[in-house]
Amino acid sequence: MRGSRSRDEEFWENVLERLHAARRKLTRVVILLNGKGGTGKTTCTANFSAVLAQVATESGSAKRVLAMEFDPQGNLKSEFGQMGKPGDDDGKSILAAVMGTAPLAPMREVRPHLDLLPSGEQLRRVVRNLAPANEHERVELWLSFAEALAEIADEYEWILVDCPPGDEALQKLAMAVARWIVIPTVFDKASRYGLEQVGHLLQDPDVDRFNEDVDVLGVLMFAFERREARAIKDDTGEIVDQKEVGQRSRLRRALEEDLARGGSPAPVFQTVISNSRVVGETCRELGMVAYELADSVQSPQWPQLRKELAGTLGGLVSITDTTAEALAADYEQAVQEIFGRALKEEAVNS
Template sequence: MPPPRTHVVPQRDAVALHRVISLLNGKGGVFKTTLASNLSGLLAESGYRVLLNDLDPQGNIAEDLGYTYTDIDDEGKNLAQALSFGDPLTPVRDVRPNLDVIPGGAHLSMATAALAAKATKDPLGAKLALATALAPIAGEYDMVIIDCPPGDDTLQTAAAAASKWLLVPTKTDGSSRKGMSAIAARLSAVLDVNEDLDLLGVVLCGVGANSTSVQRTAREGIVEAFGGDVARDVVFENMVRHSEATGLAVRERGVLVHELDDVVQSGPKWYEVVRGEAKAQAHAPKSAKDVAADLLGVCQEMVQRITKAETEEAAAS
């Protein structure tokens, strides 16, 4: 008779979590939160049911979606309790039509400490804390998107363990690209609990409109970092250009870029303002149109990549 089992390795629910996407880079300021919130909003507007999970103690998703300091902003308390004690997740419903949100914020620092302590006794359980919390509700959604903190290995690992895909935003400078070294570490750290995890791609962000040579150098550097010619398709064709004016305007208003663009497009013409027939809109830069188009292109390419991978996987099974 075999000896009794004293430990059961926790299992990740791969079916429930098959469309969980984590945005991850080891460096801050590379448009992770901007991409997470805007891609979620665009998907929701196109009819997908989306859950956006703010895993960052800074909680900046609240600023992008305009719920900072409102009653729905618990600053990450529910998420921290789910990670630390196994409490059920309770998303905030319909922050936008079809878009639910699990807020982040300062309480997540408690979760980091709790998971670090748990890892000494139950390392697999600590890694799977977010996967365990998301699995009961992930099936309600077509996409689950996680905005990861840049410098928190514990929360990054929990996100990677819960995900099917990693999406990596980066700027073109060498310092930002160095942050991608965290990706290999996260992949290696969760192979024991999540062998399905894969890289969806790298998105260049904050790109100068006319910086063709810089873009080419950055693409070549990224491809080389991920294995040379075999990784030629790792970089998204679509990228997000730099616009400080648009970035400031969306944060001030608490809107997404395509929402800001709608406001700009519906605003008065310049000659109506000159004639005194209308008032100029405050903080409504015309660059919003270009940035909104960039984000839409990234969103469409993301869906195409996922759909292609799922089709190939189904054909192979």
């Protein structure tokens, strides 16, 4: 009988009924999450989004890609060169969607087929509403955002979210709308502890009840030395495989053991994003992603652009077209592996 049901049961029945419609449109939301900072979440979000958008452009797709930032520092919009540009609302659109006062309003076409929901100081107001809320209030805010994102989700082939390293309220908000989690990690214990924190968030009762579909897609090794991968060639001299050594080899084994202990079937992706600090610094200064810089380095305009960079960076930038192209290739290969796995999992579960 209705009178025998608790208020909590009635609340969750209503939430899950509303959420069911939204969830069907949020099957391709991928968040990049690690509890530690400096693991490549923002850089990977920018580059993955740009590569996916380039693929959509070249294929003539009617759908676009959406990159979204949940870090109040606003570094993702800087990666795209959009800081202070028209439409950069410092996170007001995300705040309004969480509060249920307005629909999401992305910055359109920051690249062909790529839209951006920027962050900024307004995200701190999201935290101030989420952090002190009781369970029902918090879930209502999650639901409001999930429904707002679902309203625009049909426009996008993929939605990528850059998560903050240390703000649990925003991390849980991202997990509330996510289908997949990609965990970038670097070589240190704190980065591996960040992976453990993702596991704890997955076990949060409210997150689990609100979004039982969210799961780890895989772990991505970020900023490792290219020399720690030795090519294996066949009799004709063609490279057919590679053998990892040093830090790369040790961390891969440790991460695989961590995942196995946690009972996760998720892999440590074979693709590794190589360490190239000069390329990374130059990309951020120019508001470019890796493949855009690789194209620029090979263009006739590069000598003049290099001189201008020397003035802002305090010295000449030494980047070869081979170095820039190799890093761009890392991101393209990572996109093929990561999102290819997501599509396979989608096909299995459909």
